[in-house]
Amino acid sequence: MKYTEEHEWLLPEGDLIVVGITEYAAEQLGDVVFVELPEVGTEVTKDEEIVVIESVKAASDILAPLDGEIVEVNEALADNPGKVNEDAMGDAWFFKIRPSDLSPMDDYMDEAAYKDFIG
């Protein structure tokens, strides 16, 4: 698993990458009350804002970590956004992307580096 400075986790699954936010990020956000996901089939560009998360505190964006196509989104989050607080690293994944350029993966952090990053 890889991690971005935007507190996303990226897990390879076949030729797809599953993307979610870290437990640390979920804690910082507080109780999540709304998640807006991209549409399946959308072509996204790295660093494009593609997910909106609203917590009881504020709205935040999630950036596309890679160029590629969104091939699946976690519809369950629309009805139960609180899942993000319960299982950020598992059930509360946001989307699966078919990357067109995997090279940024090399720059993302491994778990040890991410732990250092969040102190």
Next chain:
Amino acid sequence: MTELSKTPLYELHVELGGKMVPFAGYEMPVQFPAGIMTEHNHTRAKAGLFDVSHMGQVILRGPDVASAFETLVPMDVAGLGEGRQRYGLFLNDQGGILDDLMFANRGDHLFVVVNAACKEADTAHMKAALEPAISVTPVTNRALLALQGPGAEAVLAGLAPEAAQMRFMDVRTLELQGAECWVSRSGYTGEDGYEISVPSDQAEALARTLLAHDDVMPIGLGARDSLRLEAGLCLYGHDIDAATLPAEAGLTWAIQKLRRTGGAREGGFPGAEPVLAQIAQGPARLRVGLRPEGRAPMREGVELFAEAEGGAPIGRITSGGFGPTVGGPVAMGYVPADLAAPGTTVYGELRGKRLPATLTKLPFVAANFKR
């Protein structure tokens, strides 16, 4: 940058894991480890303890202080019985709201509680208008705690049985753990509860005793905001400000009839002419409640439209977020009076998309006061 002030409960907040943020010049807890949702729900179900020591407490004393205060607020002060509290407004000469406040008749003086961000200006405003006949004395050696929720009565009555005999908006001096406390049965959550002015050096001990009760949880500013929003209560600087007159804010109820046109003590307060004219003619815009459809919160600043496409904005959201008790997003804002009927659909523009919201009677959650 000026250094942030700390309330007498600062150390306790940190010890309890409070996430401290700057607010109105103070370091205040926005939430505790339980989180805003849990804190909100706990207050509605049992009882929450809030530190509101950043708010301004002021004593007004002097001959016929009630009549003197009536020259500053459009309320019936002289008719407020001893041991009773009332909601009030400071106004500028244009009728705009300078602050909202609570004032209490405590026998030989008035006790006034004002918003933290406004307290310096409010004190100057009162001094300019009332001194030297009336002394205006900020109370700087007392903390202010709020104990709110259906369980508050039983908790406080455990320390002072007389607390149970108080009705909504009563004020009394109670001895709590040996501390002389000025207690009102009121608050900012829509729930039954108390606000307790306690000497600073005894505040932490009192807070610890209250928190030791199984039903009481510490509550931060985050849940304080969602609770007051669901209760339809205005947040100064957001839902009301110096450009807002009482009638358009839906606060005409706070101006007793004898201060209005034709009343026994009509006018005689700053902004009386425009304020009374707006009550008589009806305001052009009104504060309303909104229930956005779906789950996306509409927060302060979101522009409102009459139609799903085209047209100019008709108003905007002044505060909004997620209402845990309602189970969905709630908001307040202003719309033209002819579009303000409950049930009307308007559209809030979120991230470039217009999403429907239904105008709803306030409050979103029925008040639970002990009248």
